[in-house]
Amino acid sequence: MLTLQAVVTLLAIPVAISVAHADAATAGIAGGVLAFAGLVIAGLLRYRWAYVAGSVLQILVIGTGFVVPVMFFLGVIFGALWGASIWVGRRVESAQPR
Template sequence: MLTLQAVVTLLAIPVAISVAHTDATRAGIVGGALALAGLLIAGLLRYRWAYVAGSVLQILVIATGFVVPVMFFLGVIFGALWAASIWVGRRVEGAQPR
């Protein structure tokens, strides 16, 4: 989920520049940092704190909707997918082997 979200966040950079008329440097730094954070957190999910960091990242991505309004929608979608992934992961880990 976080890797796909990183791709979407990177794709939002040109939208922020061309449609929302955001400064290109600022859009690149913020979007790039969020995408890089998503990739790093995805690689660190073996640690418990990374799940909290991933949840914080979801809030930050939703907040980018103040610049690119469609990110409100996409952020909520990815947030729901993130929550569902955690829920399914816990169910699988708690399942008894046959």
């Protein structure tokens, strides 16, 4: 989820620049940092705290909707997928082997 979200976040940078007329440097840095954070957190999901960091990242990505309004929608979608992934993962881990 976080890797796919990183791709979408990177693709939102040109939209922020051309449609929302955001400063190119600011949009590039903010989008790049969020995308990089998503990739790093995805690699660290073996640690419990990374799930909290991933949840915080979801809130930050939803917050980018103030610049690119469609990111409100995409952020909520990825947030729901993130929550569903955690829920399914816990169910699989708690399932007893037959």
